[in-house]
Amino acid sequence: MLTSLAYLLEPKRLGRVVLYRLTEDFAEAWNQLPRYRDNDTSRPVRPAYAGLATALSAVTSQPVVIMPDTITPPEDDEVVPAVLATTKPIAPRLLTRAVRSWERLIRGGADDDTLAPLLAQSEMVKPKLLDFIENADSGRPRAPQWFYRVAAWNFAAALCETPLHLPAGTADAGKRLEWLMDTRGSLLAWDHVLKGKTERPARTGYGMHKLDFRVITLPGEPRIGIHVLPTFSRLATHWAGTRTAFVERGKENIVLRLPVGHRRSGESWEPYARNFTAQVVAACNLEAIELGTNETLEKMSGAARALVPGPTEHPLGKGTGTRFNLYLANYVKEAAKELKIEQVTYERTDVEVIRHVTGPVVREDLDHALSGAEQDHVRILALYDDEYTRERMITALTPYLEEPEETAGWEDNHDYQLTKRLCVRLHRMPALVSQTPVDWDRELAFLTPLVSTALTGVWVETIWNPKRRASRKGQQADVYDPKRDLRRHFHRRGMVSQFIAQRPRPKPPKPEDEEAPTPELAADADQPLGVDGAPEPAEGETPKKPKQSRPRLDYPAINGLRDLMFRMGAVDGRLAEGVSLDRPTILVGVHLRQQRISAKIGSADKTQMVEVLTALHTDPDPSQPWRLEMYSRRHHAWLPLPQGEAAFGAGSIGVDQHARHKEGAALVREHIKAALRILPGQTSLVIFVDTEACRTIWPGLQHARFGEATLPSEGLDDNGRSVAVVSINTSYGEVPTPVDRADARGRRDPARPQAPDDWLHERTTSTGLTSWYFAQKSRSYDGFGQTGINGSTCTRFTIPENLKEKLLRKDWHSFTATQITVPQPGEYQAKDLAALAAALCHQSLAWDARTRHPVPLHVAGAVDRNHPEYRGPSFEAEAEQPGDDVS
Template sequence: MITTLAFLFPHTALGKITLYPLDREFGEAWGNLPVYGDAKGGKPRRPPYSGLAAALSAVSGQPVVLMPHSYDHLEDELASPAVAVTTQPFDPWVLSTAVQQWESCIRKGDDLNTLAPLLAAAEVQKPELASYVRGSAQGRPHAPGWFYRVAAWNFAQRLARKPLPIPNGPSHLNVRWRMDTQGSLISWDNVTKRTTERPKRTGYAIHKLDFRVVTHPGEPLFALHVLPTFSRLATHWAGTRTAFIDHGKNTLLRMPIGHTRNSAGEWVPYARNYASEVVEACGMGFAEWPSNDDLTKLAGGVRALVPGPISHPLGKGVGTRFNSVLADHITETIQRPKITQISFDRTGIELVRPTKGAISSEHLDHALTATGRSHVRVIALYNEGTTRRRMLETLAPYAGDPAGLAACSDGDDHQLTARLAVRFQRLRAIDRIEQVDWDHELTFLDDLKDGALNGAWVETIWNPKPTKREREANQHRHDHKRDLRLALYRRDVVSQFLARLPDSEEGSDEPTADEEAAKDFKALNALRDLLFRLGAVDNRLAQVTQFTDEPILVGIHLRQQRVSNRRPGGADRTQMVEVLTALHTTSSPERAWHLESYDHTTHDWLQQAEAEAAFGRGPIGRPGHARHEEGALLTRHHIEAALKLLPSDRPLIIFVNTEACRTIWPGLQNMHFGAGELPGDNLRTDTRSVAIVAINTAYGEVPTPVVNAASNRKNPKRPPKPREYLYRRTSGTGTPTWYIAQASRSYDGFGSAGSIGGVHTRFTIPTDEESLQRKDWHSFTAVQITVPNADGRDPEHLAGLAAQLCHQSLAWDARTRHPVPLHIAGAIDRAHPEYRGPSIEPTEAPGAESDEP
């Protein structure tokens, strides 16, 4: 049994809240507010409800939510009457003054005061939260959108009343929590500190507990997931976006902050959403922003979070030991009404990995038959001799004549196997600092018209940093990967990059006693990934699955990407990224499984490499497609049309990402689980099954495993980790949910650096191991698997199939978060040159046919 940091609680534990119902007149008044660009300038936008809520939190010292009172998603938040919800009633004068001042700031000084009278006139209510819950008896509880935030506040308040005792730590160490205005608990008085000598600096961090109320498939009760984080504090204001402020009350103010220049031309912080002006208008004063020197010394009542991934004396993560201590503390603290810790039970399905490592030389040609081509060529593009040598050594196991491979010259094909050849080509433009015209540099590829499938293995300078001389000359290296990948896609060539070794690692040809340590894993993994992108599939997947009806395994990957509008005053827009893959299975060992992906331009299923190139050279998203309303309908119809093109005489098993797809197909939502629309509904017939398997990896929605309580391991150093099995949990209405629980590779390896978070907490690490505070401390993770429609198959067998297709990946020796078809679809998306960047403008000629089916 695996215990978790998730708890079911009865409706009587939801408690009461303070609610201000607001009528449609308030919505109309809000709709008449002008657009604004924040207190210190910025892109004009329509004021969100959250802006006023943040200002009210600043004057009340309480969490505040201002949201529409609706059980359904709303495209327009003004379409439904709103409610303001908090923990205690506002002081009437403070409420009126704060709202009036906030509106005046929005209106740039005009005191029309349209909102404050409407809020002041609202009748304050103190209802039971349970009165807003619907559908519990059917195992489909749901509530208004604001409910889920507010329900977590009451739980956090109860937990904060009792300090967290830390066993095996300093004498009488108890972590005391303070709740911030977003409902998180902060270890304000228990700060972790570490000082380094080279360079000389000090870093600070606090423990933070976030809470999320969610539903589980078929579960009548709500679940509360506890999400511990180790939040590192900034020692300077540059780039910071969030600050905690001790404003003289027991609650900490969490403020979104911006930066502006003062009269001296220096960048200084300010509280966004006009919080400073609102607090001053209410006569409460405001904490003076500390200087960078104050942040370095942790002086004053303001602490800022680091803005993102940066070099810091302290690593991230709280570790498994802290999670275990916290879980026990929550169970002991919340007794009435009693909560139930969610746990998973082991099934009889063991996850195995009979094949590890790269595709073996004896299986390579058979695996390459899955590409659909008789000849495959690896084009090795390099500039530095060391990289060429690394490529040669990595390819050598596939060469029938290793000596001949070592002597091969650039510009000529060298045959490795009957199907695979390699061609080396020096590309000096790789080292250019400035941007390169890659279409010109790659003209030599235009001569390769022999019908072979080409894949480029390219040397790159990973995260190129300017040298001292370049910095002094104000020169910066251009990262060529996006531009070069696009130029290759335009030539129907997929690619994988190999990072050049740092100077400290180059030129070391000395033998080592540890043969494993001598392997060039970066080169090995890069070649494996390139073969995977070319579409090579060996027999490793067939070894861990048992099919007699040869189904097609489909992966549907969706992601919404924001596209910035560069026009002044223009609004950002979003577009849906859609990648569909199909893994065609076979029961014959003589035939290889093969991969296809859907091309939205030709409206056809293509071999994987060809489809990835087609996807990568065009715009990444599909305008008009979205997660809700008409955009969701367009997305659903487009994908259904693509699925209809698959062979109609083969059963389908469709894998989807729950979080990304549930607004497109309501049957994936817990509220309509298995009863609403699902992918492939119109493809199902009496003679053809279409099963749906949903995968959820969303942080906060999948319970965090704590300890394997069923393990016989007595090692006191760290909590027993999950085993290589599929786990199951059955809801109160009998609905099963399956889980893969796992420890990370870092947790399992790297000596004490990997396991330190299981041995100690951040508070109890011994002095002689203090340096390990700089490491990231890992916790156990889980993948949730549900089966909304098994269509005649055994649901647990489908869950086991999904788990095994995560455990036995095509290119990795470790587990992937998604089953192979879904993982491949995500990899194609991430390889697009404009992944999470600006979209490429369409290049179709005027009059071209629409890309809609």
């Protein structure tokens, strides 16, 4: 049995809410507010309900949310009634003054006062949250969007008064974490800040534990779920780049959570609370909000703390660790026992998931694996500048040679045959290490004659560090990343690519490290030497095996080559061995993601929908290779994966007018239906979709309308074809976090969680709906010794003193899981489809650990991430940027 960090409550135990019902007149008045800027350097924006809610939270020192009073999110152009929800009634005079002051600031000083009178006329009620839930008995509960926020506040408040005990070996030792609640309903270990240091460079960092709560629904479950999300929040020691601040309000015993901006102050910058929050507090004659200075942040001496703005190097690692999660799970059960909560658990099925093959594709299987690319000749083009990178590339390619000694005579700019189908060519290109943009059309002109001779995958050296470094002594900051430019040029030539980071040549081992112990050393130790030169064991002692020296493998080069092979369409027999299919089947992955169209200067409100469709063609006949295809919108055809990725990467990443809602969602559905209809008409389809990304496009994926509303299979079974839909959810906020295998045996330390195993688990609700759960530990947790599993042997507060400095700066991993549901099984049993999804996560193509998504869906996501415009400015937007001399 797998336990999790999610709990179920009967709806009647969710508590009450204070509601101010706002009319359509209020919504109409809101729409008449002008664009505003709360800082001279910011761009004008439309007022959002969250802006006023933040100001009211600061005035009242309690959670406040203003949201439309609808069950489904309204369209942007609709005017619908809203509600103001909070935990306690707000004094009418204070509410009126705060809203009027905020509106006056929005209007630049004009006292039109349109919102406060309408809010003062609103009805204030204190109903039970139970009254707002629909269809709970059927296992499809629905509620307004604000309901989920308020239910999380109430649950957090129920835990807040009880400290969390973290034992340190004895029943009464260890640490007790006391919580403060912030105005978003999170619990903060405010008085228990941890400190970390590094010497090179000399830095000091701080962090504190934080609990977030998310109200969720589970498939087919009548009760409401609460998912507890523990984080180790790292705190900034300066204000630069920060976006979120916490400010302690001692009198109210609550912490304000405020969005932070930055404005000019003389020759420097200073932080400020956005949305005029500090000005509204001052207008209400309340204690001023003081964010403090860089010095107070650095010393943690003020009332304010700020979150580190994003991924960056820090003296403290991320994560709480699995042991903390187990203590937390037991704490929640005890602290909230009056609510009669039930922990969400999953039972083991009889399905064991086995990985039959690991490692790269072997030489004997390579030609057969590449046949799915539908090209007789395939080439790896290795572009390098550093001689050591050339050696690393050749070393990684050596296993594919019949005679490894042949590499000694390899010269640049010649094709050398690895197998009957695959060859390799080396080419030196100094421009790869340029610190400034390059004329790639000129540098890559030599590729033109290669395009027509073979399908080419390019393996490219890079010096760019994805973690941008600040300049330090002897080290130049990274200023130019050529990957985006190079990928676009390769894609336009019909090529796929993979990059290998340059690394320095390792120093040779010292002679003394290679020498065997001398007789003199053995004599000093009073221990004779054996025949092999190693000390002989003492009498009665078991002889120790001589330490074997293993060759040091270049995993970045090996894995990079494996990834390039998969991008060129190499599919060997490993999937066929790990998956049981008794008939030809097409496994489809539908990957959707909405991306903002941005430029280098500022950002745009416009978004595009990124749509990537892949198809894995399977056959039970071992002589028939499995092959990967990708749909090309430009060609309205399914192409072999490398050609499909090149066609996708050569154009814009997204599709205009396609969106998650309304007409945009209908366009997405029609586009994907048209793509799927041209797959072979009689072959069975199994469609894997990402739940979080796709459920607004196809409502039948939502728990409230599961299997009954529109699904991706609509219109595909007209000719009798079997179509199944499998929904894959990996959202950290929605899929309960695994904690422990409660039925594990033989554990020496009862407080050390047992890692997930290779069995599929399931949960069947009272309404008869089954969902499946495939839990996993990270590769780092399992593969890097003590530093990988430190979070299972202690908590950050109970680290032994001799290990504290080392372990605090490491990342502490937790377990993760994939939730599988089957809204449409087609001709299969739902359990068999869940086992198929788990097997396609466990046996990946180019990775020896599990992936979060089954192979077709994982490949589609990988293609998206490899697009030159992935989460970045579009090439078209960059080309349209005005020059410096244009006003």
